[in-house]
Amino acid sequence: MSLQTVAVWVVVVGVFLVTLKPLGTYIASVFSFEPTFLDKPLRPLEHGVFRMFGIDPSASMTARQYGVALILTNFAWIVLSYVLLRLQGQLPFNPQHMPAVNPQLAFNTATSFGTNTNWQAYSGENTMSLFSQFGNLEFLQFVTPAVGGTMAIAFIRALSGKKMGNFFVDLVLMCTRVLLPLSVVFAILMVWQGVPETLGAYLHIHTITGSTQVVPRGPMASWEAIEHLGTNGGGFTNANSANPLENPTALSNLFQVIMMGLLPVAFFYTLGVMTGKRKMAWTLISVAGLMYLAIGAMVYFPMELGDPVINALGLHGHIYRVGTELVFGTGGTAAFETSTMSFTTGSVASAHDSALPITQLAYFSAMFLNLVFGGKGVGLLNMLMLVVITVFIMGLMVGRTPEFLGKKIEAREVSLASIAFLLHPFLILVGTALSVALPAGLKGVFNPGPQGFAEILYGITSGAANNGSALGGLGAALPYYEVTIGIITVIGRFASVMAMFLLAESLLKKRSVPASSGTMRTEGILFGGILAGSVVVLNALTFFPVMALGPLAEHYLLLAHHLF
Amino acid sequence: MIKHLWTSIRMLVLLGILTVVVYAAVVTGISQLLFPYQANGSLVHYHGRVIGSKLIGQSFTSPKFFDGRPSAAGYNAAASTASNYGPTNPALIKEVQANMAYILKTNPGVKPSQVPVDLVESSDSGLDPDISVAAAYFQAPRVARLNGLPLSSVRHLVATHTVGRFLGMYGNSYVNVLEINLALLHLIHHRS
Numbered sequence: 001m002s003l004q005t006v007a008v009w010v011v012v013v014g015v016f017l018v019t020l021k022p023l024g025t026y027i028a029s030v031f032s033f034e035p036t037f038l039d040k041p042l043r044p045l046e047h048g049v050f051r052m053f054g055i056d057p058s059a060s061m062t063a064r065q066y067g068v069a070l071i072l073t074n075f076a077w078i079v080l081s082y083v084l085l086r087l088q089g090q091l092p093f094n095p096q097h098m099p100a101v102n103p104q105l106a107f108n109t110a111t112s113f114g115t116n117t118n119w120q121a122y123s124g125e126n127t128m129s130l131f132s133q134f135g136n137l138e139f140l141q142f143v144t145p146a147v148g149g150t151m152a153i154a155f156i157r158a159l160s161g162k163k164m165g166n167f168f169v170d171l172v173l174m175c176t177r178v179l180l181p182l183s184v185v186f187a188i189l190m191v192w193q194g195v196p197e198t199l200g201a202y203l204h205i206h207t208i209t210g211s212t213q214v215v216p217r218g219p220m221a222s223w224e225a226i227e228h229l230g231t232n233g234g235g236f237t238n239a240n241s242a243n244p245l246e247n248p249t250a251l252s253n254l255f256q257v258i259m260m261g262l263l264p265v266a267f268f269y270t271l272g273v274m275t276g277k278r279k280m281a282w283t284l285i286s287v288a289g290l291m292y293l294a295i296g297a298m299v300y301f302p303m304e305l306g307d308p309v310i311n312a313l314g315l316h317g318h319i320y321r322v323g324t325e326l327v328f329g330t331g332g333t334a335a336f337e338t339s340t341m342s343f344t345t346g347s348v349a350s351a352h353d354s355a356l357p358i359t360q361l362a363y364f365s366a367m368f369l370n371l372v373f374g375g376k377g378v379g380l381l382n383m384l385m386l387v388v389i390t391v392f393i394m395g396l397m398v399g400r401t402p403e404f405l406g407k408k409i410e411a412r413e414v415s416l417a418s419i420a421f422l423l424h425p426f427l428i429l430v431g432t433a434l435s436v437a438l439p440a441g442l443k444g445v446f447n448p449g450p451q452g453f454a455e456i457l458y459g460i461t462s463g464a465a466n467n468g469s470a471l472g473g474l475g476a477a478l479p480y481y482e483v484t485i486g487i488i489t490v491i492g493r494f495a496s497v498m499a500m501f502l503l504a505e506s507l508l509k510k511r512s513v514p515a516s517s518g519t520m521r522t523e524g525i526l527f528g529g530i531l532a533g534s535v536v537v538l539n540a541l542t543f544f545p546v547m548a549l550g551p552l553a554e555h556y557l558l559l560a561h562h563l564f
Numbered sequence: 565m566i567k568h569l570w571t572s573i574r575m576l577v578l579l580g581i582l583t584v585v586v587y588a589a590v591v592t593g594i595s596q597l598l599f600p601y602q603a604n605g606s607l608v609h610y611h612g613r614v615i616g617s618k619l620i621g622q623s624f625t626s627p628k629f630f631d632g633r634p635s636a637a638g639y640n641a642a643a644s645t646a647s648n649y650g651p652t653n654p655a656l657i658k659e660v661q662a663n664m665a666y667i668l669k670t671n672p673g674v675k676p677s678q679v680p681v682d683l684v685e686s687s688d689s690g691l692d693p694d695i696s697v698a699a700a701y702f703q704a705p706r707v708a709r710l711n712g713l714p715l716s717s718v719r720h721l722v723a724t725h726t727v728g729r730f731l732g733m734y735g736n737s738y739v740n741v742l743e744i745n746l747a748l749l750h751l752i753h754h755r756s
């Protein structure tokens with residue numbers, strides 16, 4: 001491992017470690033309605049809004065009401081986004097005269113941006129008007145992570161025996177207190193590094209060699225900031241963060257990595273503060289953190305060793321540079337990809353379809369697990385779901401009724417957690433099987449051999465995990481994939497959350513059992529080890545067969561210099 | 565239910581104003597004030613005319629210029645894309661071999677073991693504006709010969725256009741192809 005790579009990881013891990021406590025505590029204060037330093041400028045504004053809408057911030061919703069408000073609001077946004085995309089041609093701020101977006105692409109885009117997936121079956125620079133980019137899609141990049149955050153906050157409140165709170169209050173606070181202030185700061189850092197931020201139109205340039213070039217511009221820096229802080233991942237252009245306009249330097253790359261992880265990691269600590277179980281929070285952070293580093297190693301080392309077939313051509317050096325940008329360096333590229341997959345952002349700084357097989361295996365693993373800090377708030381929910389399942393397994397092993405945070409975990413809770421857990425592999429495996437069986441699905445394959453299978457599997461997994469990155473060769477613009485992946489993103493986002501809300505409701509109803517010497521502790525190395533073991537074993541059992549057909553087959557064929 | 569929906573829709577308008585209009589206006593305002601050069605696309609001028617953006621690579625087809633990296637997008641800035649060839653796709657190896665053949669043809673006398681990887685493997689964006697420092701020095705003899713310049717002055721050009729790693733540790737050091745080619749033009753004009 002080179003010094004540059006070590007330097008990147010030291011900064012990334014260091015920043016997360018230093019910020020998680022103050023940021024996590026700050027988020028906990030905001031959502032416990034304790035005083036914070038932004039009260040003075042923002043509270044009059046927020047309370048004005050609540051008064052205007054007739055919302056009483058102190059009146060709590062039930063778990064069910066909270067869930068319904070959350071899902072209705074989200075669906076209203078998706079429908080409106082669809083309508084606005086269909087009307088693109090008639091709407092203002094369209095300097096490139098982009099026509100209306102076709103129905104299935106509009107459906108795919110509205111659902112995917114409305115669920116924080118940001119799967120893109122189009123190239124932004126030649127499909128979307130400035131209004132669609134900023135008025136429509138950037139709006140969703142703001143509010144969908146806010147919704148993800150409210151899910152986690154409400155669930156944490158239920159776990160700590162408090163009232164669920166009010167969805168609309170949480171939504172507004174998530175925007176004004178968390179996302180907006182951070183976005184402004186990082187957007188300006190992005191501009192400093194060279195990302196354009198202008199209301200001017202695309203630039204038509206005559207080059208010195210006599211050709212012409214059209215350079216896309218717009219308020220891209222403000223887009224990049226929320227794209228990454230909200231773990232959205234929808235790029236302004238097709239190449240996303242590989243495009244030098246979106247991510248110009250090694251430093252901007254580092255900023256984007258930090259933006260992606262800042263909030264998902266801090267949310268784990270927020271759990272500790274709000275439940276009073278800081279040690280448990282550290283245990284969960286350690287489990288997810290070690291997985292993050294393991295994924296990082298799997299992403300990085302293949303790049304460093306190179307492609308055996310290309311190495312046989314005898315070039316100078318063997319670092320794999322296919323589909324990567326030079327300026328980031330291998331360490332920077334690997335840190336970006338590890339983060340975008342772990343935090344389910346889905347923006348890319350290198351071509352995932354050209355990535356070496358073990359690197360791809362790491363990308364898949366992150367999406368299967370979906371809890372290596374995960375998307376804003378949602379990764380925490382997934383981790384807690386696995387905690388409930390682990391507590392249950394431990395209870396079975398020692399023959400005690402399992403407890404979690406003083407509440408007995410019984411048949412109903414375990415059933416709900418299991419449903420939430422199984423939904424993810426169900427969507428991925430059934431969706432992939434269907435796509436492989438149907439001629440319409442097979443039509444989307446670009447690369448031959450196991451890589452072609454991986455393209456389909458990756459697309460479906462990306463939708464189910466609400467990640468949004470792709471193996472770019474897949475014909476994502478085929479109506480079949482636009483519709484299928486659109487549907488999968490919606491189920492993947494909301495179905496397991498509903499199960500988790502029902503779980504919260506049932507925990508809230510239970511009486512607290514005081515901890516005794518016989519209580520299994522959900523913290524410390526022992527619990528962390530069993531949790532990590534359960535996570536790995538459950539996922540390996542579920543996904544090993546498809547991995548054997550995809551990246552693993554590809555890996556061994558490549559070692560044997562076998563091409564298709 | 566209906567009440568929630570009505571609140572949602574009003575909330576949409578309000579948050580829309582906040583996150584789209586106010587946010588973009590604040591960031592654009594501050595950026596245009598503090599970093600006008602970056603905020604407008606890092607434009608490069610030549611004889612008073614905008615001839616490109618520093619961030620976007622261009623296609624330099626004449627061997628008299630420094631070559632950039634191979635591009636699946638043909639350096640079309642409005643359609644950024646990668647080749648997306650998978651590692652076991654023969655097309656990937658063919659592409660690398662074709663790029664290699666071009667390099668060996670335009671730089672007579674070099675051996676494959678001297679060719680830097682970034683000159684034969686294409687980027688993700690198809691718009692990478694940079695090449696490695698090794699790739700720039702590698703091309704210096706050809707550029708010097710075809711432009712009738714002394715090798716030492718072309719090598720000097722590379723040295724002055726090398727951008728080091730950030731803080732000596734982050735990213736790769738590189739040479740911006742558009743900028744070094746403009747400096748090359750400048751050098752040619754001032755010689756004659």
